[in-house]
Amino acid sequence: MIKATVLAVTAVFLTGSLGFGQVLQPPIPQATFRFRIQATSGNPSEVFAIARYLNKQGFDVSGYDVTVGQVEVVTGASGLSKIQELGLVGFLVTQELRPDSRYLNPDRLAEKLQGIQLTYPQITRIERIGTSNQGRPILALLVSGKAGHGRLMSKGRPSMIIDGLHHAREVMTPEVVIGMAETLLQGAQYSEGLQDVLNRWDFWFIPMLNPDGSQIVFTSNSMWRKNARSDERNSIHGVDVNRNYTFKWRACNGSSTSKWSETYSGAAAASEPETQALVQLAEKERPSVYLSYHSFSELVLYPYGCSGSFPAERLMVESLAKEVAAKLPRDSGGGSYIPGTPWQLLYDVDGDSMGHMSGTHGALAFTFEVNTEFQPPYELKAPTIAKHRGAFLHILHRADNNMLTIRVFDGATQAPLSARIQFDSIVPRNGELPFRTDVDGYFHKILMPGRYGVLIQTSDGRRAEKVIEMRGERQLLEISL
Template sequence: MLNWKGFLAASLLLSGSAFANDGMIVRFDLTNSMKTFLRANEFDITGVNYNTNEIEALLTPEELKIIESQKANIKFSYPQKLSLNPDSEYKNPGEIEDFVRAIHAKYPDITELKSIGKSLEGRDIWAIKISDNADLDEHEPVFFVNGMHHAREVMTPEITTDMVEYLTSNYGKNAEVTSWVNNTEIWVIPMVNVDGNNKMWNEDSMWRKNTRNGFGVDINRNYPTGWNSCSGSSSNTYAQDYRGTGPGSEPETQAMMNFVAAVKPVFSISYHSYSEIVLYPFGCKPRKTPTEEAVESIGAEIAKKLDYKPGTPWELLYNADGGDIDWMYVEHQVIPYVIEVNSTFAGFHPNYARWRDKTVLRNRPGWMHLLTKLQGPSLQGVVGVGDYQVIKIMKAGETKVSQTYKINPDGSYYVILKPGTYDVSFEGRKIQKFTGIDVKAKRSFNL
């Protein structure tokens, strides 16, 4: 085991200075007390490893002294500047734009290209739609995937662009892919934090936030639901999880919110790194997981396929307020997940040749599983606009409503359910009741 003082002496020999302005990646035993201590001091927790029961943080020399005063068991440490900078093969914002434009040009009949808004520095945030009639709204269920809320997490656009490439290149050749594309509207935003990623490439390889006033805002602590509610973000402008001056203050957050409100996804995945975990609402303790059984059970199914660990952010990491999955779930009934790819052995900047293909192949079963789920047990259809506002669902034989679903403004609805028998009530200006509906696959009611 290497203690920090011994490594400091070694790094002096290697670099001629101790740490300069760089930090250290430090690894500890994963304990609740260590997680609590790191969060209470607003230290930058970079990832966890549940296979080895370890937690890592990016610390300055001053922060490391505070840790030492707690007599913490430091298992491994190395200066940030001795770690790998990202390989140039990973995509920057310009290359993301080139990629989506090239895909759209190659597959114009099944793709639509859209800028969902501008970043602080005026860059487009690109979204690409994949569907058999991409320029039409066919009231099909929407599946939404995004990458890189955090600028240093360079593997996440690789997952999203691999998904785009796989679906478009296999359409018409693979029966399963063809069915997904024909029956779903698939939206992918490969890179949310375009300004932050540009800064990561050109100024600071560990940059996480957007570029607001030089110090940046953590976009994934800026969503309105639960904003600043559970010590799951910081008011310190230089903290890595600085939440901003108010909920939804950042143009990147606003662009995402407007987009989700417009397309109304059924499922979403937001890719992050690193920790090899699948997260679902809620971010704040002691809020329980959502009442819809499907949210937790499907999260566990994804985790099993990836050999990741499932749970809420507060269970597996720490309290996190103002995150996108809580906002999407509460405001728009999305069943949302964060998937943290790669382990502490790979980190933020894994060697491209060694890790890229391995990571995207490992993660394909996750997004594929949700596309398959959209063909499974559910209630879906279209009702007259203004006729009905909500759907109330009870398990057959019970008197307590287990789920209330707000019908979309265009009259469409798509409710994911576990297999079973349900009593269903459409309510609003009109009322329709259905008793003992057996849900084994998609059930449609067009009223």
């Protein structure tokens, strides 16, 4: 059913939007090589330094494997000579023309989601949250005790957004996102605790944000990263969807303005339909937690992407990232994932989704870099999902137990009020948007245990000041104004 819709939409797009006789050109096939630079010491800081250096030199740095001290780039023939000129030593990695066909492509993802929805009709719903450049649906799976009840009426519940495949070649990431959805769905069959969580939260799983890129990976270029944005002549150059978000777009040289770069930020902030789909979902859902799955390098990344910058809730974010990383053993079996910001562990990044969710919505936001290559043997799927299950449930447990829900309403009419909310100890220093209630007058915020002064102000000048004590259990603060 969904498959047929995709084909129909694509056909309309090809004949309707481009005009008669015009056909989209596939990306120009270029010789691409995976090259691994070998660090000389066993020190992770040397590996980070090499990755940062190669990124500054304009290389497409795919990731690294700290266990063996290797940094990988995807490059053409000229890049290989440049590596030689720079005096770096390493080796070429043989590369499959296509990823293992058992990994999810856009059609198989749609079928997979439909299967899940049929198995759990009361607590799941498939929503099309957007349409890609080439007309493919961007699909989300809503998992919620209220999912089977038609339109969600009053919010009043916190949301978590979990996504994968911003970058097309990262084929393990949709599998992990589906794996986390199934963790909740299967767990709720026997765990009263998880049933209770599903009745109080909304979970939005978007396994494949970039379906056009996925199609390129499975049909013509297994190392494709960006979306399928094309230029006037209809040849595809692509935009890096994870450099296209409005928060800190092009803020710190963490992206490129060249459309042929692998980190091209796009013609304007949120110019891409894939970016818009997630931005709009977040604007509606106001996520309290945001998890984004990427590959590779075995990292737990937290905001922000620009050098030297941290969110105002740095202590909470850092300590939770450490806890979560310790629960994620590396694929090699030696050591665990490494926690840190992108600028500490990789290089500067701007206009990314994690920064957007933290800076725009105050979400607790993490990016996971899974595995030690983009397209590992399919057999690694089960162990990857298994280890992330523990990390995911740990974050959920922490978030659920440290949630402050504020409801602001008119004392006379009971109508929800639109209000701004400030905490005395959370001081925005990086251009973050003020915390604000949603259309139903609610704001949900994860806070570390402690005392907080809270200031609530409506646009028509009503205000309240409260002091709350968070003690590791969820609280509801009702503000009647």
